[in-house]
Amino acid sequence: MVLISFRTRECTVLAKAASEAGIDTYHGTVKCMMENRHYLGDNFYLAIIDKEIFESAAAKRIKRADKFSGLNYKRVIKPSVVPTHFHLSAAIQHYDDPRLQEKYLYSLIESEAV
Numbered sequence: 001m002v003l004i005s006f007r008t009r010e011c012t013v014l015a016k017a018a019s020e021a022g023i024d025t026y027h028g029t030v031k032c033m034m035e036n037r038h039y040l041g042d043n044f045y046l047a048i049i050d051k052e053i054f055e056s057a058a059a060k061r062i063k064r065a066d067k068f069s070g071l072n073y074k075r076v077i078k079p080s081v082v083p084t085h086f087h088l089s090a091a092i093q094h095y096d097d098p099r100l101q102e103k104y105l106y107s108l109i110e111s112e113a114v
Contacts, residue, residue, distance in 0.1 A: 035061075083111035 018030045033039050034049065034057040041047025089108040095101040 034058075086111050 018025055018027075023030070034054065037054075038045040039047070039049045040051055040054055087110045088105075089110070091105060091108060093104055095104060
């Protein structure tokens with residue numbers, strides 16, 4: 001069984017650890033492997049990651065995410081203002097083509113400023 005050691009200092013450390021384990025890949029692939037429970041072993045996949053290392057990696061990811069990206073960051077969402085009052089000017093022109101008439105009538109709609 002090949003075990004992948006996991007350190008979160010730099011992305012290159014992941015790639016280096018994978019290389020030492022005999023897996024020639026990028027750090028992003030290793031990160032995906034460290035997030036996928038299938039690699040702990042099941043009926044289909046061989047166990048290539050130790051459970052203790054997997055859980056340690058998950059804890060470190062959460063700690064780093066909280067430190068660097070702010071898991072507790074609350075985004076202030078401004079309520080969008082949807083115009084609900086409209087004014088339709090009187091139709092002066094009349095077109096025989098329904099598509100032109102429709103386009104003309106829609107051009108007469110004006111929304112009131114809120």
